[in-house]
Amino acid sequence: MIDKLIASLRIFAAGLLLAANSVAHILPLLVVALVKLVLRVPAVTGGCDRALAAIAASWIDFNSWLFDHLTSTRIEVEGLPEADMNGQMLVVCNHQSWVDIPVLQKLFNRRLPLLRFFLKSQLIWVPLLGLAWWALDFPFMKRYTRAQIERKPQLAGRDITATRRACRKFKHIPVAIVNFVEGTRFTPAKHAAQRSPYRHLLKPRAGGVAFTLDAMGDALDTLVDVSIAYPDRRPSLADLFANRVREIRVRIRRLPIPERLRGGDYQKDPEYRRGIQEWVNQLWKEKDATLETLSADAA
Numbered sequence: 001m002i003d004k005l006i007a008s009l010r011i012f013a014a015g016l017l018l019a020a021n022s023v024a025h026i027l028p029l030l031v032v033a034l035v036k037l038v039l040r041v042p043a044v045t046g047g048c049d050r051a052l053a054a055i056a057a058s059w060i061d062f063n064s065w066l067f068d069h070l071t072s073t074r075i076e077v078e079g080l081p082e083a084d085m086n087g088q089m090l091v092v093c094n095h096q097s098w099v100d101i102p103v104l105q106k107l108f109n110r111r112l113p114l115l116r117f118f119l120k121s122q123l124i125w126v127p128l129l130g131l132a133w134w135a136l137d138f139p140f141m142k143r144y145t146r147a148q149i150e151r152k153p154q155l156a157g158r159d160i161t162a163t164r165r166a167c168r169k170f171k172h173i174p175v176a177i178v179n180f181v182e183g184t185r186f187t188p189a190k191h192a193a194q195r196s197p198y199r200h201l202l203k204p205r206a207g208g209v210a211f212t213l214d215a216m217g218d219a220l221d222t223l224v225d226v227s228i229a230y231p232d233r234r235p236s237l238a239d240l241f242a243n244r245v246r247e248i249r250v251r252i253r254r255l256p257i258p259e260r261l262r263g264g265d266y267q268k269d270p271e272y273r274r275g276i277q278e279w280v281n282q283l284w285k286e287k288d289a290t291l292e293t294l295s296a297d298a299a
Contacts, residue, residue, distance in 0.1 A: 007242035014070050014241035018063065025059035026132045033135035049173050053114045056136055064106040066241075073245045075103065079252035081224065083111045086174045089222040090212060090257065091115065094201055094287060095180035096234045103228060103248055104178065112224070113174035118208070137169060167215030176224070177216075179208050181280065186234070198284060200229075200291035206280040210266035210273070218262060225253040227287050229294035249294045 029052060036048035067073070089112065093100065101117070108115055114136065121140045124130040133140075170177065182202040184190065196203050213220060229249040239245055261279060264272030 007244070010070060010243060011238050011241050014066060017066055017070075021059060021062045021066075022128060022132070025055055025062075026128050026135075029055050029132050029135045052136055053174075056114050057110055060105045060109040063102060064109060067102060067106055070241055071243050071245065073240065073243070073248060075106070075248045075250060077107060077250040077252065079254070080107065081111070081252060081254045084222075085110070085113060087113060087176075087222060088170065088174060088216065088219045089113075089176050089224055090209070090216075090220050091176050091178045091224040091226060092181050092209065092283065093178065093226040094186065094228060094291070095182050095184070096186045096228065096230065098185075098237050099230075099235050099240050099245070099248070100180075100228055102237075102240075103250065104226065107250065107252075108176065112176045115176050115178050116170070117178045117180075139167065164211065164215040167212055171216060171219045177212055177220075179212060181205055181209060181284070183208070198288040200295065201284055201288050204280045204284045206273075206277045207266060209280055210261075210264070210276045213257070213262055213276075214264065214266065220257060220262075223255045223257050225255060225283060225287070227251045227290045227294070229291050231294070251290050251294070 032048050032051045032055065036045050036052075039045075091104070091108075091112075093104065104115060116136065116138050118139050118141050119133060124134060124140050167177065181204040183205045184202065186200075186202055190202055194203050227250065230245070231247050231249060232245070235245045258279065261272075261276055264276070266273050266276060
């Protein structure tokens, strides 16, 4: 009973501090974003981009401080890349929990350019946070199901166009675009429904990677491949701040993006599509082996 009460108090305190930190940083974010929106002068927009990135880094710094001081969770990491704040890179990661996001931010904040995630379009309506993600140019994506496209064929390709439009603005600023290639969080039920050939992963969706490479062209030069494992079980954010996550294991590889995979047409060129799929499937095969090793170490 006492343990449950302490856990609840931890979660409540973390929630209050996270909310206060968000409000404190979102308000100046919005001011700078409005200046950037109104004064469309290159010198001004460039300064605003730098200011927005600095505010976001400060926001993440405090969240990471909470991670360190409200939990005893140990992050064991190998392969952390050298700092590169001016690069343009694609970060791919397996996706098991919402904890993945603060882990990535904690590891890469002020080491790589600001991480930007593809978000569902509905998330723009999240109070305050939706505005912050908009101010930071996070790409909002509206996905259409096969049934919706069959009813309205004009919807076909709109998500691809939106991906290209969202990424185009990143060509001229340092950026690290995060792609959870599985498209959703891993669960045993989803794994079974897909009949995934991988033990620890869902099937990868190569299209998102291809469209990002297409939209960014030659600007993207580096792949940062991240594998995250939770030795005990897949945790929730509540588990993290209730101090129920003993350890997180992370393996990172920095790899070049093959020249042959840039600038192709994933939709219309079967050979290019096959090349992207083979490349992503090989990455996923290697990632599955890495996660198997981490799981074996945990056992």
